[in-house]
Amino acid sequence: MREMDLEDKSLSELVEIAKRAQNIIARLDLDAVSRHDPAEVAKLQRIADAVSALDNGEQVDFVPGVDEDENALPIIDPAKARATALLALLERQGFSDRLGRVYVAGIAEPVKPLAFVPHLDGLPDFDMCVAPDWSPVDGAHGVLVSERGVFAALVPAPVDENRWRIMRSSPYDSEKEMVAVLKRYIEKPALGDV
Secondary structure: OOHHHHHHOOHHHHHHHHHHHHHHHHOOOHHHHHOOOHHHHHHHHHHHHHHHHHHOOOOOOOOOOOOOOOOOOOOOOHHHHHHHHHHHHHHHOOOHHHEOEEEEOOOOOOEEEHHHOOOOOOOOOOOEEEOOOOOOOOEEEEEEEOOOEEEEEEEEOOOOOOOOEEEEEEEOOOHHHHHHHHHHHHOOOOHHHO
């Protein structure tokens, strides 16, 4: 580090800079560099640039190709993994054209994307929305699946002025049970069942 920069840094800042430089340099495989491995030689240049930046007083939090382990598995978000598995299951069950959609009563083409309703006020967390065959009132009706249960929700018209309301819900213990509840909630009930 240049001497004038030393005056501006506290001892703890200098120690952190030194630790970061050491951490970056430790990621270099010197044997591979001596064998002229193209990937490791390229990494050497990135490391040299990062150490120069540290020397210039810059903060270097991430060095592409150095701070990442190319063999490491990606970090999987459990909620996204659950939603992906649910999406695949529902597609296999024949719900593809209903996924991410709601039924909107009172319009010519009633199956619309969930985004047709400009808010989610009143809804608990859920993984997937599935359009049912009907709506009990003018407004939007959706069947939502979460990791804990299936629930039918509606937002009366005008949808931009009303909150979602849960009409009914049911927990499930297995995928088979979840699909059965989902099918029951999607179908329009017989006249006396509403």
